[in-house]
Amino acid sequence: MANNGISRMHAGFSKAILQALMEGDFEAVIGIYRAHLRVLNRTHAAKALHVSRQYVHKMLQPSNTPSLRTFASFMRLLVQEGAGD
Secondary structure, eight states: OOOHHHHHHHHHHHHHHHHHHHHTTTHHHHHHHHHHHHHOOOOHHHHHSSHHHHHHHHHHHHTTTOOOOHHHHHHHHHHHHTTTT
């Protein structure tokens, strides 16, 4: 049951990011991205994104904007987590 709730949460973040992208609201995209990173396990996120745990902490800083490669990895993580992988 808990995994089902987690899958819905990931799907909700994915939909929110896609909606913000369609609206051209880059600030909202980054806000949603950071909000989701805050609730993820940092070690798991770092491993899934192929970055260090310290880099995940840097990604949460307001002055840091993710590269397209990192953002794509993040979206892939959302899809995988949403599918229950």
